[in-house]
Amino acid sequence: MNLHQFAETHEVTNQPPALDGANLWRIDLPLQEWVRRCGAGWAESRIDAYGALAGGPLMAAGFLANQNKPVFHSHDRYGHRIDLVEFHPAYHELMRTAIEHGLPSLPWAHPQPGAHVARAGMTYLHSQAEAGSGCPLTMTFASVPALRLQPDLAEQWLPKVLATEYDPRNVGMAHKAGVTLGMAMxxxxxxxxxxxxxxxxxxxxxPGPGQAYELVGHKWFCSAPMCDAFLTLAQTDKGLSCFLLPRHRPDDTRNEFYIQRLKDKLGNCSNASSEVEFRGALAWMIGEEGRGVPTIIEMVAMTRFDCMVGSSALMRQALSQAAHHCAHRQVGGRLLADQPLMQNVLADLALESEAALALSLRMGQALDHL
Ligand SMILES: Cc1cc2nc3c(=O)[nH]c(=O)nc-3n(C[C@H](O)[C@H](O)[C@H](O)COP(=O)(O)OP(=O)(O)OC[C@H]3O[C@@H](n4cnc5c(N)ncnc54)[C@H](O)[C@@H]3O)c2cc1C
Incomplete structure (x- = not known):
């Protein structure tokens, strides 16, 4: 008797193949059209190359980085405070690839018409592969206009913020060619x-702009706490002011910056969001004393631009998955993609997705002409 015939419990049929390995630029005609229309046609080959990465190795890394969440180590095994967040190698691969392709730096390092649109196009592709790493990438990108308000600090930090090198080591910025920045408000x-x-x-x-201060207080949200420095807000006698707070002091000792815990989140799992304390943390004032909100808004506004790009990207990836599924799945003897009511649903999704993309890239074009 052949026992195998009893071991066969089911045969897999009517399931779509995984949508793996697609070049996310080449399968996205609306993206191609809007990138050209908004003045970034010159960057097509660059975005095309990122599309192949996003649909292939970065998509695979995205699954790994979200299945293997960051782990917080408060102390080493000898009892010393280390405040270290350990990430899966896939997270570092996502960060490295994005930084090497200029996602946080392109329009600032190489300003030209269409540069913000080109960068937004690549960010749109990256976010479809993995959104959590978008948090530190965006904050690093967005820190530039705020840092420029304090030229002495900008001179020191900007070359490393704009470098296309990723260095996740837990060492001071003096030892790094490239750095990442966060925001703790x-x-x-x-x-x-x-x-x-x-x-x-x-x-x-x-006291005053560019001067050193010590900060005492807590922050309920500090995402990507392994960034090399953070823009933060604190009160002086003249009111709320903006500061640049590095994780290491200039003498290479750890700054008085302590992670209390990581947030337990429903999504955005690859990215560590933390609660932190400043216990006399050394920081330098950016911009005018008492004008912290208008100063940090220069950064916040750019992060909100990326919220548009990232949300549009999630809509597009949902549409791609839905359309792909419906093109392969049969219900009632016909492919779902051939069922009139399902076509209505997909058409609605496609319209809303393209509208979100158009608005985001049009905003990028406006930034290119500021
Ligand atoms: C995953 C994650 C990561 C984050 N990372 C960071 C970080 O790195 N750094 C950082 O500083 N913060 C971070 N935040 C914090 C985030 O910016 C805050 O959650 C946000 O500012 C909202 O604050 P809140 O949740 O306390 O809402 P509340 O201030 O309590 O507001 C509640 C609601 O009221 C609305 N609201 C507020 N004012 C008005 C008004 N005048 N009229 C009508 N509606 C209003 C708000 O939009 C909101 O929907 C993060 C949050 C999340 C979820």
Whole structure:
């Protein structure tokens, strides 16, 4: 008797093949059209190359980076505080690829008409592969206009912010060719209302723009806490002010920046979001004292531009998966893609997806002409 005939429980039929390995640029006609229409036609081959990566190795890395969440280590095994977040290698692959292709830097390092659109196009592709790494990539990109408000600090930091090198080592910025930046505004009691912030800043010597301060307080949200420095808000006698707070002091010692815990999140799992304390953390004032909100808004506004790009990307990836599924799945003897009511649903999704893309890239074009 052949026992195998009893071991066969089922045969897999009527399931779509996985949508793996597609070049996300080449299968996206609306993206190609809007990139050209918004003035970034010159970057097509560059975006095309990123499309192949996004649909292939980055998509695969995205699954791994989200299945293997970052792990927080408060102390080493001898009891020393280390405040280290350990990421899966796939997360580093996502970060490295994006930085080497200029996702945080392109329009600032090589300004020309269409540069913001070209970068938004690549970010749109990256976000379809993996959205969590978009958080530090975006914050690094967005920090540039705010940093430029303090030329002495900008001179020191910008060459490394704009470098196409990723260096995740837990060492001071002096030892790195490239750095990433984060943002810590939000406190428990205030949320969007940052005027309710209670973190205090005390001048080390003379007060004022570009000067050193020590910060004492907490932040309820500090995403990507392994960034090399953060723009943050704290109160001085003149009101809320903006500061650049590095994770290491200039003498290479750890700054007084302590991670309390990582957030437990429903999504965005590859990315570490943390709660932090500043216990006399050394930081330098950016922009005018008491004008912290208008200063940090220069960064926040650019992160919100990327929220448009990232949300459009999620809509597009959902549409791609839905259309692919319906092109392979039969119900009632016909492919779903041939069922009139399903065609209505897919057409609605396609329209909304393209509208979101058009608005985002048109906004990129506006940034190119600021
Ligand atoms: C995954 C994740 C990562 C984050 N990372 C960071 C980070 O790195 N750095 C950082 O600083 N913050 C970060 N945040 C915090 C985020 O920016 C805050 O959650 C946000 O500012 C909203 O604050 P809140 O949740 O306390 O909402 P609240 O301030 O309590 O607001 C509640 C709701 O009211 C709405 N609202 C507020 N004011 C008005 C108004 N005048 N009229 C009508 N509606 C209003 C808000 O839009 C919101 O929907 C992160 C949040 C998340 C979820």
């Amino acid at each position: 939000t406190e428990k009691q205030g949320g969007t209302d940052v005027r309710a912030n209670t973190t205090r800043a005390f001048a080390v010597g003379s």
